[in-house]
Amino acid sequence: xxxxxxxxxETTSTNxxxxxKAGFAWSTLPARxxxxxxxxxxxxxxxxxxxxxxWTVFSSLKSSPELFNSPWGLPAVPQWQNYVNxxxxxxxxxxxxxxxxxxxxxxxxxxxxGALAAYVLARYSFPGNRVIYxxxxxxxxxxxxxxxxxxxxxHQSLGLLDTRTGLVIQYTAFFLPFTVFFLQSFFRxxxxxxxxxxxxxxxxxxxxxxxVMLPLSKSGLLTIAVFNFLSxxxxxxxALITLSRDxxxxxxxxxxNLQQNAKYATDWGAMFAGFVIMLIPTFVxxxxxQNRLTEGITIGAIKG
Amino acid sequence: MLRREQWKLIIPFLAPGLLIYTVFSVYPSLRGxxxxxxxxxxxxxxxTFIGMDNFARLWxxxxxxxxxxxxxxxxxxxxxxxxxxxxxxxxGLVAAALIAEKPRGYKAFRVTFFFPxxxxxxxxxxxxxxxxxxxxxxxxxxxxxxxxxxxxxxxxSLQYEMPFFKLGLYTVxxxxxxxxxxxxxxxxxxxxxxxxxxxxxxxxxxxxxKLRIFWVITLPLIWETLRTVLVFVTIGMxxxxxxxxxxxxxxxxxxxxxxxxxxxxxxxxxRNWGYAAAIVVGxxxxxxxxxxxxxxxxxxxxxxx
Numbered sequence: 202x203x204x205x206x207x208x209x210x211e212t213t214s215t216n217x218x219x220x221x222k223a224g225f226a227w228s229t230l231p232a233r234x235x236x237x238x239x240x241x242x243x244x245x246x247x248x249x250x251x252x253x254x255x256w257t258v259f260s261s262l263k264s265s266p267e268l269f270n271s272p273w274g275l276p277a278v279p280q281w282q283n284y285v286n287x288x289x290x291x292x293x294x295x296x297x298x299x300x301x302x303x304x305x306x307x308x309x310x311x312x313x314x315g316a317l318a319a320y321v322l323a324r325y326s327f328p329g330n331r332v333i334y335x336x337x338x339x340x341x342x343x344x345x346x347x348x349x350x351x352x353x354x355x356h357q358s359l360g361l362l363d364t365r366t367g368l369v370i371q372y373t374a375f376f377l378p379f380t381v382f383f384l385q386s387f388f389r390x391x392x393x394x395x396x397x398x399x400x401x402x403x404x405x406x407x408x409x410x411x412x413v414m415l416p417l418s419k420s421g422l423l424t425i426a427v428f429n430f431l432s433x434x435x436x437x438x439x440a441l442i443t444l445s446r447d448x449x450x451x452x453x454x455x456x457x458n459l460q461q462n463a464k465y466a467t468d469w470g471a472m473f474a475g476f477v478i479m480l481i482p483t484f485v486x487x488x489x490x491q492n493r494l495t496e497g498i499t500i501g502a503i504k505g
Numbered sequence: 506m507l508r509r510e511q512w513k514l515i516i517p518f519l520a521p522g523l524l525i526y527t528v529f530s531v532y533p534s535l536r537g538x539x540x541x542x543x544x545x546x547x548x549x550x551x552x553t554f555i556g557m558d559n560f561a562r563l564w565x566x567x568x569x570x571x572x573x574x575x576x577x578x579x580x581x582x583x584x585x586x587x588x589x590x591x592x593x594x595x596x597g598l599v600a601a602a603l604i605a606e607k608p609r610g611y612k613a614f615r616v617t618f619f620f621p622x623x624x625x626x627x628x629x630x631x632x633x634x635x636x637x638x639x640x641x642x643x644x645x646x647x648x649x650x651x652x653x654x655x656x657x658x659x660x661x662s663l664q665y666e667m668p669f670f671k672l673g674l675y676t677v678x679x680x681x682x683x684x685x686x687x688x689x690x691x692x693x694x695x696x697x698x699x700x701x702x703x704x705x706x707x708x709x710x711x712x713x714x715k716l717r718i719f720w721v722i723t724l725p726l727i728w729e730t731l732r733t734v735l736v737f738v739t740i741g742m743x744x745x746x747x748x749x750x751x752x753x754x755x756x757x758x759x760x761x762x763x764x765x766x767x768x769x770x771x772x773x774x775x776r777n778w779g780y781a782a783a784i785v786v787g788x789x790x791x792x793x794x795x796x797x798x799x800x801x802x803x804x805x806x807x808x809x810x
Contacts, residue, residue: 327512
């Protein structure tokens with residue numbers, strides 16, 4: 202085995218004679234050893250990601266004594282009761298519900314406002330276009346914590362403090378700059394011909410946006426939507442600062458509670474189960490949209 | 506020429522975004538700078554203008570650390586964790602370079618390495634505090650079962666002595682590496698795959714080793730990406746807070762607190778809003794200068810291709 206020449210030679214054009222074949226460094230012993238070692242390290246790191254997750258799932262099905270006596274073994278009898286306890290006693294259901302609600306509304310709100318703004322910034326030249334664009338982009342450079350205290354007082358005076366509505370509005374404001382930045386550059390790439398053809402056919406400018414441009418932008422919208430979803434879903438600091446009622450807390454706060462309670466808890470199995478419940482949505486989203494995420498990072502990196 | 510009809514589209518399309526962003530993001534940021542020049546308890550609307558006094562206090566506390574809040578110690582934690590951030594970038598680059606060679610299972614590496622990046626920070630904290638639990642945790646049990654009892658340490662302890670800092674802070678650094686490699690790996694992987702194949706092929710034909718090709722050809726060509734990443738690491742160096750906050754108990758821990766934790770305590774426990782705002786503005790200014798310096802310092806005539 203040892204596909205020593207790897208990708209580089211696979212793509213080598215055939216008309217070029219591979220002359221000094223002995224010069225291939227992979228064929229030397231130290232290089233081979235180095236390659237083996239490097240691969241071993243890759244596997245090792247993969248284990249540090251996969252193994253704790255699998256172990257957590259197994260642990261969530263164990264009774265507390267079993268957890269201490271055989272931390273390595275498979276659960277003797279799966280303790281599904283742990284999940285019931287986590288759902289009822291650790292409020293996992295409440296946190297999950299709040300997170301779904303807040304994420305759904307915040308995602309809709311940031312995508313709507315972001316797409317509309319990005320669209321006119323990308324497709325219409327009008328006085329002030331560049332100024333407004335950079336005004337939005339500046340938000341990506343300013344750290345969020347600069348705004349936390351005054352925003353807290355703003356929410357207090359508007360009666361938004363400790364409400365889910367407050368979270369939705371603030372998340373829209375926080376994640377709008379990146380959304381505008383991303384979608385503006387995406388909308389710019391769309392061909393002008395279709396737009397013009399639709400106008401010739403008598404479509405209004407609104408119709409062009411809804412019926413022509415948005416459907417063409419599906420992939421870009423989906424990529425940024427995945428990003429925004431994860432940002433909102435995982436947001437911790439602002440929620441920590443503004444939410445105090447347990448019944449409206451989101452999952453990251455629930456996780457932090459779990460962590461805090463871990464020091465005094467006795468029902469370890471339920472803790473593991475609560476953790477698994479809270480993690481499932483992230484896991485599903487990642488499994489479905491993993492490609493979108495890596496693509497989004499790549500685009501962001503090239504443009505930024 | 507802009508017709509009226511177009512303005513009828515432009516204004517309603519821009520208005521909602523501009524409004525929310527201005528009211529809830531721009532205004533609070535500017536207001537944050539404004540209140541850093543005031544003494545303000547937040548209980549009343551009474552704000553006393555005190556000029557640079559808040560900043561002077563911050564400077565004083567830096568040079569003469571108090572017993573309870575030790576700003577200089579917190580800053581040293583930030584500085585220490587920067588080493589781990591740089592290690593994360595380096596390891597991400599190494600992982601990308603290796604995965605670009607498409608070893609067996611490279612797709613699985615890509616998917617699993619990135620996974621920690623989609624976890625919320627509290628989730629990472631919970632996962633690792635379970636895994637590192639002294640009695641039933643995965644790590645110490647593994648060490649015991651292979652006879653390395655003496656290495657089964659209290660990983661999350663802020664009492665356990667290590668060179669310079671407590672063991673817990675080292676663990677925070679390692680968890681940071683674990684959580685961050687994937688992001689940098691994806692970034693560098695994209696950059697490496699953008700390098701035209703002809704260059705590396707030509708060098709391969711000429712008998713250059715993989716390592717040398719990477720060093721002489723690939724690295725200069727992805728320098729711009731590396732530079733951007735390093736600037737972002739500089740920006741992030743003072744803004745960390747949440748991981749130690751969740752990992753350890755939610756109160757001043759002294760041996761794991763970062764400079765932003767200090768801000769959090771001053772703001773949300775002591776309610777000394779003016780001073781807290783000054784801390785944040787101070788962090789922002791230092792970060793801005795540092796990242797601008799990093800950007801200049803890392804400027805190298807990048808190779809065009």
